[in-house]
Amino acid sequence: MTSRTAKYDVIVIGGGAAGLSGAQALARSRRSVLVIDDGTPRNAPADGVHNFLTRDGVPPAEIYKLGRREVQGYGGSFVDGTVTTARRTADGFEVLVDGTAYLGRRLLVTTGLVDVLPDVPGLADRWGKDVVHCPYCHGWEVRDQAIGVLATSPMAMHQVQLFRQLSDDVTLFLHTAPEPTEEQWEELAARGIAVVQGKVEQVEVADDKITGVRLEGGTVVPRQALAIQTTVRARAGFLADLGLEPTMLESEVGTATPVDAMGATQVPGVYAAGNVSNPMAQVMPSAAAGLMAGAAINFDLITEETRLAVAARSS
Known part of the structure; x- marks a missing residue:
């Protein structure tokens, strides 16, 4: 049996940097906001977040804890759980979490992605x-070490040059990637x-x-760190009932949910930000994208409310 809750202006699905930033912007604009999060951010294995000004090296969980506190301070609400389905209703959207339906006028999807690693023991x-x-x-954390780059796609040629900036000892393992061109x-x-x-x-x-990388045949090449290009998969399967499917990236390294500059998807009322729409975004640009999407949603709601108010005044 499905139970229903009160309706929110915006339901944010995903409580990472993008989701919390968007939720904060909306709550500060006096919108009722619900953040639904399953507690599995992409950067959970990392010891700290980097290139986030004033928060460099802070563990991801600590940043999200502080973010939750700030959103709650402006009246935002939280539910721990996983959204399994999102459907359109007559005047918004319904999302299901463990048998409970949450209703919202708009959706902001910030569920991130899953990194699929090469199948190497x-x-x-x-x-x-x-x-x-x-x-x-x-990169800074592995600087000057013996770094290996495991190539699984043409993107490895780009990646290996970036890591070469950080160490004089870099080895490219071609593994399953195409043979480099003569220029490469x-x-x-x-x-x-x-x-x-x-x-x-x-x-x-x-x-x-x-300590090293073992090749077929038994040869071991000593290494201290290994860089890889994962295959990325947008965590957005629950949007299928809305007709919103992730698409393959131009680089062919995985999928993402297409959005415009303000985070709007092709489905009216549904926005996305962070790694679910931009796999290359680090924490700071993800937070910025969440802020922009939150602002866009707020104005989208204002536009709707103004139209309804004009219609009511004229009737």
Whole structure:
């Protein structure tokens, strides 16, 4: 049996940087806001958030705790749980969480994404430690180390040059990626980037640290850190009943939910911000996108309310 709650101006699905920032903007505009969050942010494995001015190195959970407190201070509400379905109603939307239906006039989706790692034994256990993906998020922490870049797509050519900025000892493992072009071979050589052909069989670990990369055939190349390009999957399957499906990114590294500059999706009344729509966004730009989407939703509601008020006054 499904129970229903009071209706909110906006339901924010996802309580990370984008969701909390959008919720704060809306609550400060005196909107009734409900944030629904399942407590599994993308950056949970990370020790700290970086490139977030005044919050550099702060654990993600601490930032979200502070954000929740601020949103609650402006009257925002929270529910812990996972949204399984979102449907349109006569005057808004209904989202289902563990048998309870929450009603909102607008939706802001900030559920982020899932990183799918290459199927290499030992890789997943080191994720967020000495297996990293973003040079801006984690590069400083592995600077001057022996870094390996595990190539699974053409994006590895871009990634390896970024990590070469952080260390003189960088090795590109071609693994399952296409062979570099003649121009790329020249660029790799010019920057002193070693290239190892053949598939990676396993990540070697000792004393809770990466020690090397084992290739098929048994050769081990010593490394201290490993960078990878994950396959990203937008966490937005619950929007299917609204006709909103994630699309493949131009880089072909995964999916995202398309939005315009203010976060509006192709479905009127549904907005998205953060990694669910922009997988490249770090915490600070995700928060900024949430703020912009919150502002856009507020004005969207004002436009609707003004139209209804004019109609009522004329009748």
